[in-house]
Amino acid sequence: MEPLRQCLAxxxxxxxxxxxxxxxxxxxxxxxxxxxxxxxFAVGPDSTALKAHAAGxxxxxxxxxxxxxxxxxxxLDVQNGALEALVLLPVDGRAMYYAKALVNTVTxxxxxxxxxxxxxxxxxxxxxxxxxxxxxxxxLGSAALVAPGTLYAVLTSRARAGDVLxxxxxxxxxxxxxxxxxxxxxxxxxxxxxxxxxxxxxxxVAFDAIYWSLCGLLYxxxxxx
Amino acid sequence: xxxxxxxxxxxxxxxxxxxWIGLFVAPADRFMGDIQRIMYVHVPSAWTTMVCFTVSLxxxxxxxxxxxxxxxxxxxxxxxxxxxxxxxxVGVMFGALLxxxxxxxxxxxxxxxxxxxxxxxxVAVMELMFVAVLALxxxxxxxxxxxxxxxxxxxxxxxxxxxxxxxxxxxxxLHQVQSTSDSIDPEIWRPLGINAFGFLFVAIAFMGLRTxxxxxxxxxxxxxxxxxxxAGGAR
Numbered sequence: 001m002e003p004l005r006q007c008l009a010x011x012x013x014x015x016x017x018x019x020x021x022x023x024x025x026x027x028x029x030x031x032x033x034x035x036x037x038x039x040x041f042a043v044g045p046d047s048t049a050l051k052a053h054a055a056g057x058x059x060x061x062x063x064x065x066x067x068x069x070x071x072x073x074x075x076l077d078v079q080n081g082a083l084e085a086l087v088l089l090p091v092d093g094r095a096m097y098y099a100k101a102l103v104n105t106v107t108x109x110x111x112x113x114x115x116x117x118x119x120x121x122x123x124x125x126x127x128x129x130x131x132x133x134x135x136x137x138x139x140l141g142s143a144a145l146v147a148p149g150t151l152y153a154v155l156t157s158r159a160r161a162g163d164v165l166x167x168x169x170x171x172x173x174x175x176x177x178x179x180x181x182x183x184x185x186x187x188x189x190x191x192x193x194x195x196x197x198x199x200x201x202x203x204x205v206a207f208d209a210i211y212w213s214l215c216g217l218l219y220x221x222x223x224x225x
Numbered sequence: 226x227x228x229x230x231x232x233x234x235x236x237x238x239x240x241x242x243x244x245w246i247g248l249f250v251a252p253a254d255r256f257m258g259d260i261q262r263i264m265y266v267h268v269p270s271a272w273t274t275m276v277c278f279t280v281s282l283x284x285x286x287x288x289x290x291x292x293x294x295x296x297x298x299x300x301x302x303x304x305x306x307x308x309x310x311x312x313x314x315v316g317v318m319f320g321a322l323l324x325x326x327x328x329x330x331x332x333x334x335x336x337x338x339x340x341x342x343x344x345x346x347x348v349a350v351m352e353l354m355f356v357a358v359l360a361l362x363x364x365x366x367x368x369x370x371x372x373x374x375x376x377x378x379x380x381x382x383x384x385x386x387x388x389x390x391x392x393x394x395x396x397x398x399l400h401q402v403q404s405t406s407d408s409i410d411p412e413i414w415r416p417l418g419i420n421a422f423g424f425l426f427v428a429i430a431f432m433g434l435r436t437x438x439x440x441x442x443x444x445x446x447x448x449x450x451x452x453x454x455x456a457g458g459a460r
Contacts, residue, residue: 155361168361175346
């Protein structure tokens with residue numbers, strides 16, 4: 001139970017840090033809204049096309065926001081050698097990963113939740129299967145982006161040109177999760193008479209299971225040096 | 226390592242023989258005609274890419290094992306990192322060939338250079354993931370850190386590789402289901418097999434020589450590091 005206790009204590013510390021730097025996270029939220037607005041200019045004022053692609057825009061905005069929020073979370077750790085100090089403590093490396101990934105999921109999930117009304121307002125997106133299912137997709141998808149993202153952010157934040165490296169490493173990797181999330185969101189928005197939502201949600205859950213396990217195992221290796 | 230040029234030469238010889246049979250001896254496909262002959266390089270490219278990335282997985286696991294269970298004398302198994310660097314580079318090269326040949330084949334067959342077929346998309350994604358590992362390596366200077374980080378990112382990326390192979394079965398697809406030696410004519414199978422070994426030997430030679438280059442580069446850099454600070458910061 002010791003790693004679990006450590007994980008919760010670290011998550012509490014991370015959440016407190018996120019709360020104290022909430023102005024930065026607010027900026028990430030505003031960036032998301034700006035991105036949603038900009039996507040409309042790429043398509044033009046065709047309200048039918050915008051409505052049809054609303055799910056894709058939501059996830060593109062979330063993907064772009066994820067790199068900013070992950071980088072921000074990793075920056076707080078690397079700054080002033082905080083990570084090195086943490087490594088010196090008798091803390092399980094996996095507990096560090098899961099605490100960080102948990103808080104990153106909460107952050108991104110919350111930002112995604114805030115984007116839903118913006119998508120509804122901007123693109124006139126329907127929610128035929130109800131908001132609860134959409135929320136579930138947003139949170140599961142956020143967890144999928146965060147699992148490898150947390151691993152990579154701690155690595156790129158200590159490399160040269162880390163800002164470029166994080167999306168370079170993360171974007172191709174999360175393609176299956178992104179595909180599942182966009183398709184599931186599309187189905188939840190437009191209605192699901194064929195019952196396709198469960199298979200797409202299944203894909204996101206499988207991605208979550210694989211990468212939350214694998215990245216948790218690998219994270220301690222990055223703290224070895 | 227002295228064997229490598231000979232292995233490469235054997236690979237080139239097999240490629241010439243296989244391609245000659247594929248182009249001039251094997252019959253044209255009943256439906257696609259001569260266009261189908263690109264298969265004799267396309268399919269071996271796919272197999273070789275997979276072999277290279279699998280070698281990189283083994284190298285990554287080898288390095289990670291050395292981190293988890295360090296040697297008693299404290300020596301690092303640098304050979305794994307050299308093999309990782311070379312196999313990813315060669316794999317990326319064959320992967321790029323694979324994508325380009327696929328696009329050349331797709332245009333007359335499907336009418337477009339690119340289609341969002343799951344296997345095409347997954348190969349492109351896989352290629353980008355390994356290119357990202359190479360990019361990461363170029364931005365990290367400290368050798369131990371670079372080796373561990375590239376091993377970790379390779380392991381994470383490789384999880385995607387089975388998706389490439391099985392995606393055609395998981396999703397409905399425009400891409401044809403993989404053929405086996407039982408389902409294709411021996412006249413077609415023969416040049417394909419020869420070219421597959423040709424590509425394999427060329428890839429082995431490239432990986433062997435590139436591993437040597439990686440080892441020499443690392444040794445030079447490490448020797449430079451040893452000389453620099455101990456020489457009273459003369460650099």
